Amino acid sequence: MSETELKINTSTIESGAENPPQIIIRDLWKVFGRDPKRVLGKKYRDLGKDEIQKKTGCVVGMREVSLEIRKGQFYILMGLSGSGKSTLVRNIIRLVNPTSGTVEINGTDVTKLSQEDLLQFRRKTFGMVFQHYGLLPHMTVLDNVAYGLKVRGLPKGERYAKAMQTIETVGLKGWEDYYPGSLSGGMQQRVGIARALANDPEILLMDEPFSGLDPLIRRQMQDELVELQDKLQKTIVFVTHDLHEALKLGDKIAIMRNGRVVQVDTPEEIVTNPADDYVREFVRDASPAKVLTASSIMEPPKVLLYRWEGPKTALTLMQANNRKAAFVVDKAHRLLGVARADKLEKLLESGDKPGAIPDSHISRVSSVTEETILEDMFSIVSENPYPIPVVDDNGKFRGIVTTDQIFESISPMEGDEND
Ligand SMILES: Nc1ncnc2c1ncn2[C@@H]1O[C@H](COP(=O)(O)OP(=O)(O)O)[C@@H](O)[C@H]1O
Numbered sequence: 001m002s003e004t005e006l007k008i009n010t011s012t013i014e015s016g017a018e019n020p021p022q023i024i025i026r027d028l029w030k031v032f033g034r035d036p037k038r039v040l041g042k043k044y045r046d047l048g049k050d051e052i053q054k055k056t057g058c059v060v061g062m063r064e065v066s067l068e069i070r071k072g073q074f075y076i077l078m079g080l081s082g083s084g085k086s087t088l089v090r091n092i093i094r095l096v097n098p099t100s101g102t103v104e105i106n107g108t109d110v111t112k113l114s115q116e117d118l119l120q121f122r123r124k125t126f127g128m129v130f131q132h133y134g135l136l137p138h139m140t141v142l143d144n145v146a147y148g149l150k151v152r153g154l155p156k157g158e159r160y161a162k163a164m165q166t167i168e169t170v171g172l173k174g175w176e177d178y179y180p181g182s183l184s185g186g187m188q189q190r191v192g193i194a195r196a197l198a199n200d201p202e203i204l205l206m207d208e209p210f211s212g213l214d215p216l217i218r219r220q221m222q223d224e225l226v227e228l229q230d231k232l233q234k235t236i237v238f239v240t241h242d243l244h245e246a247l248k249l250g251d252k253i254a255i256m257r258n259g260r261v262v263q264v265d266t267p268e269e270i271v272t273n274p275a276d277d278y279v280r281e282f283v284r285d286a287s288p289a290k291v292l293t294a295s296s297i298m299e300p301p302k303v304l305l306y307r308w309e310g311p312k313t314a315l316t317l318m319q320a321n322n323r324k325a326a327f328v329v330d331k332a333h334r335l336l337g338v339a340r341a342d343k344l345e346k347l348l349e350s351g352d353k354p355g356a357i358p359d360s361h362i363s364r365v366s367s368v369t370e371e372t373i374l375e376d377m378f379s380i381v382s383e384n385p386y387p388i389p390v391v392d393d394n395g396k397f398r399g400i401v402t403t404d405q406i407f408e409s410i411s412p413m414e415g416d417e418n419d
C-alpha cells in the first residue's frame with residue numbers, strides 16, 4: 001500500500017481563539033443623500049430600504065453592521081450587487097465617512113481620526129486592491145508598485161528595492177519596466193496586489209479583485225492568493241459575489257443583503273446551515289463535498305491499537321469488537337498504520353511472542369488531515385478497504401472517516417426535498 005499523505009487547505013489559519021479581533025465594527029450605518037442622520041431616527045430606522053428611499057430620498061448603503069475580524073483572518077464579504085459590500089469596505093478605510101457607528105482597528109477608532117491622522121493611519125495599515133486595477137497608465141509596473149512608498153517619503157533606492165521584492169512575490173519578475181497597458185488583466189491585477197503589498201500593510205482590503213478576469217485566470221489568481229496568504233498571513237477583507245470564490249478563500253464569510261449583514265459563519269456553516277432563504281438561495285449550488293472537512297465528519301474508531309501493548313492484546317481487542325483490522329498508534333499517538341487480525345493470529349500461532357506489534361505487521365495507509373475536504377477523499381475511499389484515518393499536522397491520530405459517513409454527508413440536505 002502506498003503512503004500518500006494528502007495535505008489540503010493548509011492556507012487557512014483557524015479563525016480560532018488565539019487571535020484577538022483586529023477590526024471591530026459596531027452598529028455602522030451609511031446613508032447616502034440629504035440630511036442622512038434623520039434616517040437613523042425612530043421614524044425611519046426600522047423601515048425597509050425601499051421605503052426609506054421613497055419617504056426620504058436617501059439610499060441606505062449599509063445599516064447596523066457589527067463585525068469582528070481577527071488578525072490573519074481571510075474574511076469574505078459576500079452578497080448580491082447593491083447589498084452594501086463596497087460601502088462597508090470604503091467605510092473601513094474611510095474613503096466614505098460613516099453616518100454613524102464605529103470602526104476600531106488595532107484599538108484606534110478610525111471614525112474619530114482627523115483627516116491628517118487618517119491619511120497616516122491608512123498608509124501604514126491598509127493595502128487596497130480594486131476590481132479595476134487602478135494602475136497609473138503612464139507609469140511602469142515598477143513605478144506603479146513603488147508609488148505608495150514614494151508618497152510615504154521613502155528614498156528612491158529603498159522604495160525600488162522594496163517594490164522589486166514585491167513584484168517578485170506576485171510572480172512578475174521581468175515585467176517591471178513594462179507599462180500596465182501591455183499586460184493581460186491577470187497580470188495587471190498582480191501589479192495591483194503588488195502595489196497593495198509594497199507597503200507591507202497589516203490589512204488588505206480587496207473589493208472584487210478577480211471579478212473582471214476570465215474564469216481560468218481567476219481560479220489561478222485565487223490559488224496564488226491562497227498561497228500568498230499562507231506565506232504572508234495578512235488580515236484580508238475580500239469582497240466577492242461568487243460563492244465558490246468565497247468558499248475557496250474564506251475563513252469566515254459575512255453575507256450582506258440590502259445593507260445588512262444577515263449571516264456570519266465559516267464556509268462550512270454557511271453551506272450547511274444557511275440563516276435564511278436569501279443565503280439558502282446563494283448556497284444552493286454549493287456542493288458539500290467542496291466544503292465539509294474531515295474534522296467535521298470524523299469519529300473515534302471502535303478499536304485503536306497501541307503498538308507497545310503487543311499482538312496478543314491487539315488481537316483480543318479486535319476479536320471482542322468483531323474487527324478484522326484496526327489502526328495502530330505509537331506512544332506519541334502518531335498513526336503507524338493498520339494491523340490485520342488474521343496476520344496477528346498467524347504470528348501468535350507461530351510461537352513468536354514479540355512485546356510490541358512488529359513493523360512487518362503494520363501496513364502503511366493513506367491518511368488525510370483535519371482540513372481535507374470530502375471531495376479529496378473520494379479517490380482514497382475507492383482504492384482503500386479501510387476507513388480513512390485523520391491525522392493532525394504532527395501525524396497524531398485524530399479519528400476516522402468511513403465511506404458511509406462520506407456518502408451520508410453529501411446526500412441532499414434536510415428540508416431540500418421540496419425544492
Ligand atoms: N455614492 C453613493 N450615492 C448614493 N448611493 C450609493 C452610493 N454608493 C453606493 N450607493 C448605494 O448603496 C447601496 C450599496 O451599494 P454598494 O456598497 O456599492 O453595493 P455592492 O458593493 O454590494 O454592490 C446601493 O443601493 C447603492 O446604490
Ligand SMILES: [Mg+2]
Pocket residue numbers: 085086087207
Ligand atoms: Mg461593490
